[in-house]
Amino acid sequence: MFANTPEPPYYAVIFTSQRKEDDDEGYGRTANLMVEMASKQVGFLGVESSRDKDGLGITVSYWDSLDAIKxxxxxxxxKKVQEKxxxxxxxxxxxxICKVERDYMSI
Incomplete structure (x- = not known):
């Protein structure tokens, strides 16, 4: 699913991660909780996320300002989940972190 973002400008936080081989089933639950919590933050616009079979993941969250990201x-x-x-x-x-100046979509 594509995040439903407004007309630019807005900001994107691109989080690229490599999972360790150990698979902790708490990871998925915690990731879902973080999306739920982020969606309640002032300035949150949406999120898109994917992870491949080798554990490389990219999550892009969209925000209306740098203050919202901060x-x-x-x-x-x-912060606690970041440490974990x-x-x-x-x-x-x-x-x-980048500023989105332009976007377009084709389906």
Whole structure:
């Protein structure tokens, strides 16, 4: 499903991660909880996510401002899950933040 974003400009947070080989079933539940929590944050616009069979995942969340992104990053529950990800779930990750200047869609 495509996120239903407004007319640009808005912001995208691109989180690319490599899962460790150990599969913790709590990961999926926690990931779903994070999306649910993020969707209740002021400025949240939507999310798109995918993970391949080798554990490489890309999640793109969309926000109306850099302040909204900062507030989500500093959310206490989110911070706890970030630590768990660093320690237990990911062998590596990278976060990119960018401004969306233009978008278009073809179905």
């Amino acid at each position: 507030n989500w990053k500093e959310n206490n529950s989110h 990800g660093k320690n237990d779930w990911y062998s590596g990750y990278k976060t990119r």
